[in-house]
Amino acid sequence: xxxxxxxxxxxxxxxxxxxxxxxxxxxxxxxxxxxxxxxxxxxxxxxxxxxxxxxxxxxxxxxxxxxxxxxxxxxxxxxxxxxxxxxxxxxxxxxxxxxxxxxxxxxxxxxxxxxxxxxxxxxxxxxxxxxxxxxxxxxxxxxxxxxxxxxxxxxxxxxxxxxxxxxxxxxxxxxxxxxxxxxxxxxxxxxxxxxxxxxxxxxxxxxxxxxxxxxxxxxxxxxxxxxxxxxxxxxxxxxxxxxxxxxxxxxxxxxxxxxxxxxxxxxxxxxxxxxxxxxxxxxxxxxxxxxxxxxxxxxxxx
Amino acid sequence: xxxxxxxxxxxxxxxxxxxxxxxxxxxxxxxxxxxxxxxxxxxxxxxxxxxxxxxxxxxxxxxxxxxxxxxxxxxxxxxxxxxxxxxxxxxxxxxxxxxxxxxxxxxxxxxxxxxxxxxxxxxxxxxxxxxxxxxxxxxxxxxxxxxxxxxxx
Numbered sequence: 001x002x003x004x005x006x007x008x009x010x011x012x013x014x015x016x017x018x019x020x021x022x023x024x025x026x027x028x029x030x031x032x033x034x035x036x037x038x039x040x041x042x043x044x045x046x047x048x049x050x051x052x053x054x055x056x057x058x059x060x061x062x063x064x065x066x067x068x069x070x071x072x073x074x075x076x077x078x079x080x081x082x083x084x085x086x087x088x089x090x091x092x093x094x095x096x097x098x099x100x101x102x103x104x105x106x107x108x109x110x111x112x113x114x115x116x117x118x119x120x121x122x123x124x125x126x127x128x129x130x131x132x133x134x135x136x137x138x139x140x141x142x143x144x145x146x147x148x149x150x151x152x153x154x155x156x157x158x159x160x161x162x163x164x165x166x167x168x169x170x171x172x173x174x175x176x177x178x179x180x181x182x183x184x185x186x187x188x189x190x191x192x193x194x195x196x197x198x199x200x201x202x203x204x205x206x207x208x209x210x211x212x213x214x215x216x217x218x219x220x221x222x223x224x225x226x227x228x229x230x231x232x233x234x235x236x237x238x239x240x241x242x243x244x245x246x247x248x249x250x251x252x253x254x255x256x257x258x259x260x261x262x263x264x265x266x267x268x269x270x271x272x273x274x275x276x277x278x279x280x281x282x283x284x285x286x287x288x289x290x291x292x293x294x295x296x297x298x299x300x301x302x
Numbered sequence: 303x304x305x306x307x308x309x310x311x312x313x314x315x316x317x318x319x320x321x322x323x324x325x326x327x328x329x330x331x332x333x334x335x336x337x338x339x340x341x342x343x344x345x346x347x348x349x350x351x352x353x354x355x356x357x358x359x360x361x362x363x364x365x366x367x368x369x370x371x372x373x374x375x376x377x378x379x380x381x382x383x384x385x386x387x388x389x390x391x392x393x394x395x396x397x398x399x400x401x402x403x404x405x406x407x408x409x410x411x412x413x414x415x416x417x418x419x420x421x422x423x424x425x426x427x428x429x430x431x432x433x434x435x436x437x438x439x440x441x442x443x444x445x446x447x448x449x450x451x452x453x454x455x
Contacts, residue, residue, distance in 0.1 A: 008444065084422050106418035106442025125416050127443050191439075191446050194431075 002300030005112040007121045009130040009166040014173040017137055018147075023293035023302050024138050024286070027062075031289065034064030035301040042095035043069030044087070045122070046078065046102040051262060051284055052122050052131070056099050059291035068095060085114045092116045097298060118298050126162050132261055133166035135290040139283040140218055143257040147171070153179040153212040156222035156242050156267060158188040163261040164222060169195050178203035179212045183238040186228065209242055213252050219244070219277075221260040221267055239266075246271040259283050318343070318365040320387040326350050329360035331380040331454060335409055336373065343367055356383070375403040379410065379436060379452060402433040410438060413451040417443035426455070 001016060012020075027033070041060040045053050053071055060067045070076050078087060084107060091098055092115040100111060101122040108121035108128070123129045141147055152171060154164050158180055168178060168188070172195050180188050180203055187205065196203050206212060212219070221244060229235040243266060244258065260268060260280040272278050296302035324332055329349045332338075338345050344365040353359035360381075374386050378400045386398040406428040412419050419426045419442055428438035428447065436449040 084418070085424075102418075103416075104418045104421050104443075105414060105416050105445070106412075106424075106440065109442045110418050110422070110424050124418075125443070127445075191444075 001297040003118055004298055005119045006130050006294065006298070007108045007112050007119065007124075008128045009133045009170045011130070017134065017170060017173070020134050020290065020293045020297060021138050021141050021147075023297060024134075024289040025142075027289040027292040027296075028286070031062050031292070033062070033292075033296075035296055036060070036063040036065035036299055039063075039065040039097065039299055040095045041065045041067050041069075041295065042091045042098045042100075043067050043071075044091065044098060044100040044102075045069065045071045046073040046100070046107075047123075048072055049101055049123065051287065052101065052129075055284070055287040056122060056131075056291050058288050059295055062288070063292055063295060065096075065295070069099075084111060088115050088119075097295060120294060120298065123162070126160050128166055129162045129261075130166055131287070131291055131294060132163045133170050134294065135283065135287045136163065136167050136220070136259060136261070137170060138286050138290050139257075139259055139279060142286070143279055144217055144255060147174040149175050150217045151177045151179060151215050152218045152220060153181060153216035154188070154220045154222070155181045155209060155212075155244070157186045157224045157228060158182040158222070159186040160225070160228055161222040161261075164188070164220070165192050167220065168192050172196060172199040172201060176201060179206065179216060180204065181206045181209055181212055181242070183207065183224070183234075183241070185234065186224065186238075209244065210248060213248060215253075216256055217253060219252075219256060219258045221258060221264075221280075223263070223265055223267055243267055243269060244272055245269045246275060249275055249277055252277065314392060315344070315346075315363050315365050315389055316392055317390055318363065318367055318388075319369060320389060321362040321364075321381075322359070322385045322387060323353070323356065323383045324360035324362065324381045325356070325383060326358035326360055328380045329362060332360070332362060332377050332384070335377050335380065335454065336369070338362070338364060341367060371398070372403070374398055375401050376406075376409060378402040379406070379449075380454075402430055402436070405429055406438060409454055410447065411453045411455050412440045412443060412445065413447040413453070414440065414443050414445040417445065419443075 057067050088111045099120045099122050102124050105125035105127035108124045112119040158164050226235050257279040258277050347362040349360045350358045384400045388395045408425045427441040431437050431439045438447040
């Protein structure tokens with residue numbers, strides 16, 4: 001994996017997913033390993049982010065690497081009109097690995113083509129967020145003991161939720177059955193369903209959250225954003241129909257776990273936090289181990 | 303110049319390419335995609351001509367110009383039925399059919415306004431994921447541009 005870019009989750013093979021998951025497990029046991037003492041990691045956040053940026057920078061620090069970069073393009077020469085290409089060429093002369101988030105879809109792919117050092121996509125608009133996907137897979141492995149043959153339910157905004165798109169693509173490698181719960185106007189895009197069909201896997205679509213409770217091994221919740229609706233009345237109608245509460249967990253499978261890429265607003269009520277099914281905060285913590293694994297693998301030290 | 307010679311000028315070329323069976327009204331798009339707007343040789347074209355096969359068709363004749371397969375396939379999106387007829391010494395040498403290529407470079411605009419190719423100076427690149435329906439998967443934003451959303455750069 002040395003020197004590889006990670007732009008889209010499909011850039012990695014099934015073996016590479018499993019390798020990252022295994023290395024991450026090692027970092028979880030022993031997080032402080034100064035393997036990248038002589039490395040500089042550029043953290044370029046053209047758009048704000050809390051979890052992704054902090055967990056990447058924590059991961060780099062725990063590996064002993066130095067981090068340079070910015071958390072908002074307002075303080076950079078992008079504001080003066082510098083092209084992404086020029087910024088990336090320049091930074092690739094400074095750093096050993098570039099981690100970037102950008103508001104435009106495809107920005108990370110373009111950056112990886114002009115950069116002389118590996119680029120890790122930390123989110124490009126509504127397109128891909130592959131490191132979130134890897135940490136989701138790590139969390140699934142950790143809670144289920146396997147990635148194979150699982151029933152995975154995705155709830156909420158399946159149209160614009162990039163974490164959903166990436167995870168659907170990745171889990172197509174593991175004979176998953178997909179249960180898709182969303183309002184009519186936020187269904188999974190056909191390009192994503194094409195991945196499922198191409199792998200001869202099954203998916204089922206629902207509009208009621210309760211329907212999937214007895215079936216799912218993993219319940220992957222997402223936030224429904226008001227700005228996705230052109231009609232505010234439509235939003236009001238659906239916003240409370242995809243809220244997970246403690247009482248709804250009765251009758252779920254004993255191994256069922258709830259994941260959420262966070263931030264959560266109201267779609268998981270706080271009484272769920274105390275249940276054995278809640279896994280989303282541990283999932284966020286897993287982001288550090290998975291990003292350590294990625295940085296180490298791409299730098300060629302693991 | 304007598305009447306016969308004028309007629310000959312329009313109908314026959316000594317050396318060059320005749321692009322036949324272009325769907326009616328797509329001639330101008332083909333001229334644009336093949337960059338014939340900047341060709342220094344004689345270029346003749348007609349639109350809404352009578353066709354036995356299609357009713358109406360477009361036709362282009364270019365002197366002293368031949369097209370490589372990758373250029374021919376560029377017009378697949380607007381003229382999948384077109385035939386490229388190579389002429390040498392007034393004789394037909396070869397006939398080539400258009401084939402939908404596996405990839406489309408630079409000529410089509412991604413329909414996603416938030417795609418990096420529409421914001422920065424990035425040449426577009428698509429993989430043709432469906433050659434029948436014409437579905438183009440953007441190499442950058444990974445969105446699919448369908449036949450009805452295709453806009454040429």
